[in-house]
Amino acid sequence: xxxxxxPYRLMVETRRTNPGWAGVVSxxxxxxxxxxxxxxxxxxxxxxxxxxYQEIFKEGFGTPADWQAGVVALFTNTDCPKGLICFGPxxxxxxxxxxxxxxxxxxxxxxxxxxxxxxxxGQMFMGAWAATGVAVFLLPKSTNPVIMLGAMGLAGVLSGLxxxxxxxxxxxxxxxxxxxxxLMLNYVAYNWLEYFVIVGPWSRGxxxxxGNFPPSATWPRLTQFAKAIPIFSGLTAHPxxxxxxxAAIILxxxxxxxxxxxxxRVIGNxxxxxxxxxINVSRNIILVMALSGALAGLAGMNEVAALRVLNGRFARGxxxxxxxxxWLARLNPxxxxxxxxxxxxxxxxxxxxxxxxxxxxxxxxILFVVVGTEVMFRYxxxxxxxxxxxxxxxxxxx
Amino acid sequence: MSDAPxxxxxxxxxxxxxxxxxxxxxxxxxxxxxxxALLGENGAGKSTLMNVLAGLYRPEAGDILVGxxxxxxxxxxxxxxxxxxxxxxxxxxxxxxxxxxxxxxGLNRPRFFLDLARVEEQVKALGEQYAMQVDPRAxxxxxxxxxxxxVEVLKMxxxxxxxxxxDEPTAVLTPQEVEALFHTLxxxxxxxxTIVFISHKLDEVVAIADRVTVLRRGKVTAAGVPARGxxxxxxxxxxxxxxxxxxIHKKKMPPGAPxxxxxxxxxxxxxxxxxxxxxxLQVCAGEILGIAGVAGNGQSELAEVLTxxxxxxxxxxxxxxxxxxxxTRWQEVGQKLAHIPEDRSAVGSVGELSVADxxxxxxxxxxxxxxxxxxxxxxxHANALQLVxxxxxxxxxxxxxxRMLSGGNLQKVILAREISGRPALMIAVHPTRGLDVGAxxxxxxxxxxxxxxxxxxxxxxxxxxxxxxxxxxxxxxYEGRIIGDMPAxxxxxxxxxxxxxxxxxxS
Numbered sequence: 001x002x003x004x005x006x007p008y009r010l011m012v013e014t015r016r017t018n019p020g021w022a023g024v025v026s027x028x029x030x031x032x033x034x035x036x037x038x039x040x041x042x043x044x045x046x047x048x049x050x051x052x053y054q055e056i057f058k059e060g061f062g063t064p065a066d067w068q069a070g071v072v073a074l075f076t077n078t079d080c081p082k083g084l085i086c087f088g089p090x091x092x093x094x095x096x097x098x099x100x101x102x103x104x105x106x107x108x109x110x111x112x113x114x115x116x117x118x119x120x121x122g123q124m125f126m127g128a129w130a131a132t133g134v135a136v137f138l139l140p141k142s143t144n145p146v147i148m149l150g151a152m153g154l155a156g157v158l159s160g161l162x163x164x165x166x167x168x169x170x171x172x173x174x175x176x177x178x179x180x181x182x183l184m185l186n187y188v189a190y191n192w193l194e195y196f197v198i199v200g201p202w203s204r205g206x207x208x209x210x211g212n213f214p215p216s217a218t219w220p221r222l223t224q225f226a227k228a229i230p231i232f233s234g235l236t237a238h239p240x241x242x243x244x245x246x247a248a249i250i251l252x253x254x255x256x257x258x259x260x261x262x263x264x265r266v267i268g269n270x271x272x273x274x275x276x277x278x279i280n281v282s283r284n285i286i287l288v289m290a291l292s293g294a295l296a297g298l299a300g301m302n303e304v305a306a307l308r309v310l311n312g313r314f315a316r317g318x319x320x321x322x323x324x325x326x327w328l329a330r331l332n333p334x335x336x337x338x339x340x341x342x343x344x345x346x347x348x349x350x351x352x353x354x355x356x357x358x359x360x361x362x363x364x365x366i367l368f369v370v371v372g373t374e375v376m377f378r379y380x381x382x383x384x385x386x387x388x389x390x391x392x393x394x395x396x397x398x
Numbered sequence: 399m400s401d402a403p404x405x406x407x408x409x410x411x412x413x414x415x416x417x418x419x420x421x422x423x424x425x426x427x428x429x430x431x432x433x434x435a436l437l438g439e440n441g442a443g444k445s446t447l448m449n450v451l452a453g454l455y456r457p458e459a460g461d462i463l464v465g466x467x468x469x470x471x472x473x474x475x476x477x478x479x480x481x482x483x484x485x486x487x488x489x490x491x492x493x494x495x496x497x498x499x500x501x502x503x504g505l506n507r508p509r510f511f512l513d514l515a516r517v518e519e520q521v522k523a524l525g526e527q528y529a530m531q532v533d534p535r536a537x538x539x540x541x542x543x544x545x546x547x548x549v550e551v552l553k554m555x556x557x558x559x560x561x562x563x564x565d566e567p568t569a570v571l572t573p574q575e576v577e578a579l580f581h582t583l584x585x586x587x588x589x590x591x592t593i594v595f596i597s598h599k600l601d602e603v604v605a606i607a608d609r610v611t612v613l614r615r616g617k618v619t620a621a622g623v624p625a626r627g628x629x630x631x632x633x634x635x636x637x638x639x640x641x642x643x644x645x646i647h648k649k650k651m652p653p654g655a656p657x658x659x660x661x662x663x664x665x666x667x668x669x670x671x672x673x674x675x676x677x678x679l680q681v682c683a684g685e686i687l688g689i690a691g692v693a694g695n696g697q698s699e700l701a702e703v704l705t706x707x708x709x710x711x712x713x714x715x716x717x718x719x720x721x722x723x724x725x726t727r728w729q730e731v732g733q734k735l736a737h738i739p740e741d742r743s744a745v746g747s748v749g750e751l752s753v754a755d756x757x758x759x760x761x762x763x764x765x766x767x768x769x770x771x772x773x774x775x776x777x778x779h780a781n782a783l784q785l786v787x788x789x790x791x792x793x794x795x796x797x798x799x800x801r802m803l804s805g806g807n808l809q810k811v812i813l814a815r816e817i818s819g820r821p822a823l824m825i826a827v828h829p830t831r832g833l834d835v836g837a838x839x840x841x842x843x844x845x846x847x848x849x850x851x852x853x854x855x856x857x858x859x860x861x862x863x864x865x866x867x868x869x870x871x872x873x874x875x876y877e878g879r880i881i882g883d884m885p886a887x888x889x890x891x892x893x894x895x896x897x898x899x900x901x902x903x904x905s
Contacts, residue, residue, distance in 0.1 A: 148468065258772050262755070262762050269750040275707055276745050277759045278728030 025328045026373035030328065031173040031342075035363035041361060052353065060349030062089040070231060079230040086377065089348060091222065091235040095306060097344030098240035099124070102299035103322025103335045104329065105251050106164075107246070112255060112331055113268040117256070117289060119182025120296040121319025122189030126163040127156035127300025130191050132310040135217035136210050137202070145216040152301050153218060153243075160297015161290045168289025173280035178289070190316065198312045209311035218308045240302040244340065247295060251333040266286060296322070317360075324367045402429040404466075405561050405592040405878075406451070406482065413446050420446040421457065422616040428561065433583055433593045435625065437600075439637055442613040444596050448563045451594075452484035453477035474602025475504075475783050476635035483559030485550045487566050493539040493754060497521060497549050501556050524555055528589075530582055543693060544575040551582070553631040563594040568602055569831070572691045573862065573895035580606050598637070598834065599633035601863070612636040613895035637834050646842055646867050649850045653870065654683030657854035658704070662701055663713035664878075665696075666705050673699040673873055675878040676713065681854040683821065686845065688869030688886060689858045692898050696878040697858045698740055701827045704856070705737045713742070732760045738826040740858075742805065746812045749801030753793050754782035756800045757815050789814040790840075806837030813844055824848055827858045843866060876900050 039049035062070075062085055070086035073079060080086035103120040110117035131152040139148055168182035196202040197210055204211045219238035226233035255261040267274040267281055274281050296319060303318070304310050325343055329335035343363070352357035407427040413420045420443045428434045433530050438444045449455045451462065453471030459470045471477045474484070486649060491500050497516045518534040525531045530548045538546060547567060554562055583593050583606060597603050603610060607625040610616040610633065611618060620636045658681040662882045667673035671697045681687045691697055702708035704715055706728040717735055731800045739745040747756050758767050758778055766777045782796035791810045793803060809829070816824065826845060830838040845868060849855050865872060865886070872889055874882040874897040882897045 091707075257769050257775070259763055260771070262758075262773055265751060265755075266748050266759065270744070270748045272745045273748045273759065276705070276739060277734045278706065278730075 008269070017343065026370055027328050027330060029373055030366045030370035033176030033369045034362050037365045038358065038362045042358070056346070056349035056353060056358075058089070060089055060093055060345030062086070062349075072271070073231040074229070077230060079233055086132060086231065087235060089345075090391075091237040092348045093341065093344040094237045094241045096347045096370040097340045097345070098238075098244045098306075098344050099299040099303045100321050100325055100347075101241070101244035102247060102302060102338035103296050103318050104340050105247055105293045105322075105333055106295035106299070106319075107322045107326035108329065108331050108333055108336060109295065110288055111265075111326055113264050113284070113288050115168070115171070115285060115288060115292070116179045117164065117167070117182050117292045118323060119164070119185050119298075119319065120178060120292070120322045121316060122182070122186035123160040123163045123293040123296035124300040124303070124319055125189035125193050125314070127160040127297025128304045128310060128314060129196065129300070130155040130159035130297070131304050132202070132210055132213075135213050135304070136310075139217075141214035141216065143214075143216050145220075148212035148214075148216040149219070149305060151301060152305060153298060156301025157294045157296070160300065161294040164293015164296065165286055165290040168286040168293075170287070172285040186319070193310075193314060194312060197310055197314075202310075207311075209309055210308065213308045214305070217305065219302075219305045238306055240306060243298065243302060245337055247298070248333040250339050251295075255333065260287075297325075321363060322368075324363050327367060327370050348357045402431055404428070405430040405464075407463040408447070408451060409461045409463065410460045411442075411450055411462075413450055413455060414458055415828070417603065419616050421450070421460075423460070424613070424616070424618055425621065426611055428592050428594060430560075430592055431587050431590050431597055431610075431803065432540070432608040433587055433606055434622070435595045435597060435603040435610045436570050437597060437603055437610055437633060437637055438613035439598060439836065442834070443616040443638075444613055445565060445865050448565065448596060448611070450482060451477065451482060452563055453482075454484075478554075478557045478559060480562035481558060482563070483554035483557060484563040484880055485554060485565065485567065487569065488792065488880060489546050489550055491538045491546060491549060494537060496535050496537055496542075497552075498534040500538060500549060500552055501534075505557070508509075512624070519848055521552060521556065524552055528555065528582065529554075529585060543570045544578070546570070547571070547579070548582075560590070561592045561598070565596045566598075567595070568599065569860065571572075572692050572898045573891065575692075576602070600633050600839075603633065604628065604630060609725070614638075634835055646846060646869075648846055651684050651850070653685040654852065656680050656682050658705070658715070658717055658856065660715045661713055663700070663703060663710055665699050665708055665710045667699055673878050674703065674710070677875070677878070677880055678713075679873055679880060679883075681856050683822075683854050684849055685871065686851050686855040686869045687855050688851050688865035688872045688876055688897060689753065689856065690862060690865050690872055690894055691860070691875035693860055695875050697875055698827070699857055699878075701737070701740065701825050704825055704846075705735065705739075706731075727765060733819040734822045735822040736819060736821035738809075738812055738816060738829045740823070740827040740831075742808050742812060743801070747808060750799060751790070752797045753786065753800055753803070753811060754796040756811055757782050757785050757796075757839075760815060767845060767893070785811075785814040785818060788818075789844075806833050806840075809833060809837060809841060813841065817844060817848060819854055821848075824853055824855045826855060828860060829857070830864060832862065838864075860893065866891070874898055 006155060035053065039053075042049045042052050066084050066086050069084045073081070103124060106120045106123065107117060134152050136153040139151060149170040163185065166184060167176075167178045170181055171178045171263055173271055197326050198208045202210050219240060220234040220238045222235035224256065255264065263274070263279050266277065266279060267284055270282055299318060303314075307314075319345060325336055325339045329339045347364065405428045409425055411421045411424045413427070424443070424447055426436075426447060434449065436444045436555055441722070446455065450457050453474045453476050456472070462471065462541070463469070464482070467779055469480060471480075474739050484836040487760060492503060495503070501517055502512065510629070521532075521534040523832040530547055532545055538549065538776060538785065541549065547570075551562065563698045567579060571579060583595075587593060595603070597606060604625055609621055609622045610620065610628060612633065614637060628867050660680070661676055663677045664672065677696070677700060679687065689697055694698045699708060704722060706722070706726060710725060714768055717731065720726070721733060722731070724770045743749060748759070754783070755778070758773075758781060760775060761767050767773060767781065779796065785791070786796060789810050791814065801812060803811065824845070829845065830841050833841065842864070845855060845857065857869060858863065866889060866893065869886040872884055872894065873880045874894060877900065882894075
């Protein structure tokens with residue numbers, strides 16, 4: 001078919017089969033391409049891309065020398081040598097990774113059923129709000145920490161669950177698009193929280209804050225055990241990441257081994273076949289949105305228990321990062337653990353980098369490329385030299 | 399005839415899809431003014447070859463020659479510019495537009511001002527010329543399927559097609575409409591048009607074609623043999639590569655107790671218009687009730703209501719003593735009520751799940767597949783191996799995604815799943831549509847086995863030969879009503895055809 005002397009044309013054909021490696025490749029490609037694009041932006045902003053990335057990596061994860069010193073210190077039961085940061089960055093990264101992992105899982109469970117919940121942010125806010133209510137206003141300060149944190153977790157899960165079930169119900173019963181409702185409910189949640197801590201009943205004087213949580217309502221941190229293990233001194237890591245990993249393992253079992261997970265996969269891939277098999281699709285839409293909201297709500301509780309305070313600066317955007325984590329992990333809960341860790345490192349590493357938006361930009365480009373390459377894998381592209389197309393017969397135009 | 403000039407020639411066409419060699423150096427040529435049948439099983443590469451000719455696919459190798467000149471088509475527009483047009487099995491018409499509007503759709507001239515009145519005149523003239531009158535101002539959705547097909551033919555003629563490729567054109571027509579179509583086709587060949595007739599229905603091929611080319615697994619097994627004098631058995635052997643039994647052996651047995659009782663059932667279609675207007679029927683154990691009718695007369699809605707996919711607006715249906723209505727727990731009923739749906743891939747299976755996962759679709763909630771809240775993956779695997787073996791499903795492994803399977807094997811997956819639940823009632827909708835001769839044979843055998851085993855079977859099909867061969871009783875559905883009910887043995891195909899078109903037999 002190659003005719004010499006004729007112009008090249010790009011041929012696009014549909015692939016019948018999707019190669020198995022496509023998922024992993026497009027995820028890795030997404031990250032690499034995002035780094036290249038980000039490099040140009042950094043260059044334009046007057047920075048040296050390579051050294052900036054090295055700096056981000058060091059700030060987010062540390063260096064091999066740091067890790068080595070850390071391991072030695074751990075075994076000799078000494079503190080980190082002066083001038084090194086040892087496990088400091090890794091610990092910070094774990095702290096950042098836990099809410100991202102939970103919102104990522106929230107997105108995964110919904111996306112598996114083709115429910116586009118982009119309201120994990122709002123559900124997380126409601127979880128944070130409810131957990132704060134329990135910690136500061138409901139239970140006495142002297143409550144046993146286990147009971148206190150358990151109650152906060154329960155409150156976070158329940159409020160996120162309800163906040164996720166609302167758009168789920170609207171979608172299942174009235175077929176209202178969940179993309180719009182979940183997106184809009186984010187703003188409701190932002191304002192709800194602002195009302196309580198800035199102008200409303202929970203604000204302490206003019207501080208626009210609930211005031212600090214009692215110690216029983218905050219996550220224990222590694223640094224609290226520095227007396228016994230000196231290397232832990234200054235490390236902020238808390239059990240939130242364990243909560244996330246446990247949730248990921250449970251979710252993986254639920255999706256791939258349980259009866260309910262089978263229903264979710266059938267509905268997600270072919271709702272008509274699900275109805276054909278007698279599966280209650282509406283009920284499952286509500287349940288899955290509720291579970292998605294519950295995971296995001298748990299992320300909110302986790303975050304306030306780490307911050308020890310709820311104020312007007314409670315960060316937005318974890319829910320949206322969750323969307324990216326979900327896609328990059330190819331909707332696999334176990335892969336999400338790794339992806340959330342990398343994203344935590346990215347967030348920590350870019351905290352001090354100028355221009356400030358670098359991490360958001362990289363996240364955006366990654367999502368763009370991952371979703372984009374997924375479409376590309378459905379087609380086969382090749383260049384071919386062919387004769388120019390012939391025009392329509394004149395008689396038709398007459 | 400034999401010294402007529404060539405309309406087109408395809409030489410050494412190779413078309414590959416990942417893992418499949420759809421066309422393996424295929425030569426195919428048509429003479430001007432002939433009806434040339436392209437015969438082959440599903441997956442033999444007929445549609446692929448014709449999509450290449452019509453400019454939809456580009457071949458990896460090979461040439462297309464029109465008037466002795468080699469050409470490359472980049473799109474259907476290029477093909478039609480050289481007088482080659484294809485009429486697909488699923489019509490490419492915009493239902494809410496008029497006939498004339500559909501004619502100009504996709505043409506890039508006129509560029510700005512559309513003189514529809516003029517197009518209407520041209521369409522009218524063209525219709526008169528070829529004795530295919532249609533009202534150019536009629537909207538497509540007001541037309542019958544036969545009329546829509548006429549519009550498709552006119553559309554191609556309007557665009558100047560000399561060669562018309564028709565992909566299984568008779569699948570949706572009544573016997574009378576098929577007659578009319580054949581008449582039109584002969585008329586067109588008289589005027590020098592060339593028809594490529596894709597089919598796997600041997601009777602039709604013998605009836606209409608001048609010459610036949612047979613494809614098997616991407617290769618030509620018979621090139622342009624004269625259709626006169628060829629027997630069905632010969633053609634079938636060329637197509638399948640072995641001898642095919644057309645006879646179906648059924649045990650003679652009296653029907654048992656009623657299993658499905660439907661009385662005065664009514665329902666609406668997707669557009670909210672009445673689709674069923676008081677259907678009553680009964681299917682007994684050990685009996686196949688065939689429902690004949692032209693597509694779109696309520697068959698799909700009937701099957702959907704009976705299987706819980708659509709709500710009825712009146713009347714009732716019972717399976718044994720279980721009422722089938724809004725309160726039915728379909729997941730529980732599912733095992734007793736087997737359903738071979740009309741659309742295998744969109745309804746009957748989950749493409750992105752494995753063969754094993756698809757085989758548990760109706761029983762994942764019960765032991766032994768389910769154990770507590772979890773699914774026992776060993777049981778899923780064992781179940782799959784057993785069924786793949788019992789039903790001879792050709793699949794690389796039980797973990798293969800079902801969307802990779804051929805139509806026949808996909809249907810076997812569905813049949814294996816539905817039949818292995820030992821159903822009391824089986825509702826089979828177009829169970830052999832689009833299947834090759836070999837797979838059709840298997841499906842027929844399985845259905846008859848079920849009947850002989852005492853199951854009640856409601857068979858909805860648009861293939862009259864199939865209904866006559868399989869069914870014990872026949873009911874004809876027309877505009878949502880059963881307008882005739884008769885024993886299948888000795889039924890007159892002509893009378894059934896008239897009833898399918900809405901004429902009640904005088905009795």
